[in-house]
Amino acid sequence: MNFYVDFDDCLCETAKAFTMIAGRLFGKNVPYEDVRFFDLQKSFSLSDEEYIQLMEEGHRPEVLLSYEETPGACDTIRDWLCKGHEVNVITGRPYSAYDASRKWLDEHGLSGVKLFCLNKYGRDSFYQAGEHNLELEDFYRMHFDIAVEDSPMALPYLEHFPGVKVMVVDRPWNRGCDFPSSNYIRCMDWDVIRECVRYI
Numbered sequence: 001m002n003f004y005v006d007f008d009d010c011l012c013e014t015a016k017a018f019t020m021i022a023g024r025l026f027g028k029n030v031p032y033e034d035v036r037f038f039d040l041q042k043s044f045s046l047s048d049e050e051y052i053q054l055m056e057e058g059h060r061p062e063v064l065l066s067y068e069e070t071p072g073a074c075d076t077i078r079d080w081l082c083k084g085h086e087v088n089v090i091t092g093r094p095y096s097a098y099d100a101s102r103k104w105l106d107e108h109g110l111s112g113v114k115l116f117c118l119n120k121y122g123r124d125s126f127y128q129a130g131e132h133n134l135e136l137e138d139f140y141r142m143h144f145d146i147a148v149e150d151s152p153m154a155l156p157y158l159e160h161f162p163g164v165k166v167m168v169v170d171r172p173w174n175r176g177c178d179f180p181s182s183n184y185i186r187c188m189d190w191d192v193i194r195e196c197v198r199y200i
């Protein structure tokens, strides 16, 4: 089977790290459970300038490398790889974050997964054609059986893959979102994801 796995808040605890950064840089103390919007500018009530600064800080290589693994993510994926499945990590991070993101995966025993930067949110102004870069049209030519995603904004893209089963990682910012079909399953953690996949 072919897997699509998102990076931030699926493989690692990015939003938790961003709550710390927002506190450190701007004195904004928003607990993780109160991050109700995928748009962190809105969740942390930041000005445009502060938001840019937050994103720059959160995408520095040493900061990217420090993100904590979401419990069970890497073990589960290694297990899928051992069973001969193909795992593609498709991140909305900008391409400038590619090297550090690749290193994080390698350091967590995931050198067997492919990594692509997909311009999911129109954020990446430095998009260049390249083997690790995807625009939506490149992405739609791929094939996936199972997806793991947390972002309400990315879920509609997955509608382009008929029959794909989408494991939606439960996060405060996706609790209010309606799923497009019964192919979408809310998963509280990676144990649940692993079990769901076992029965597909």
Ligand SMILES: [Mg+2]
Binding pocket: 006, 007, 008, 009, 010, 149, 150, 151
């Ligand atoms: Mg994500």
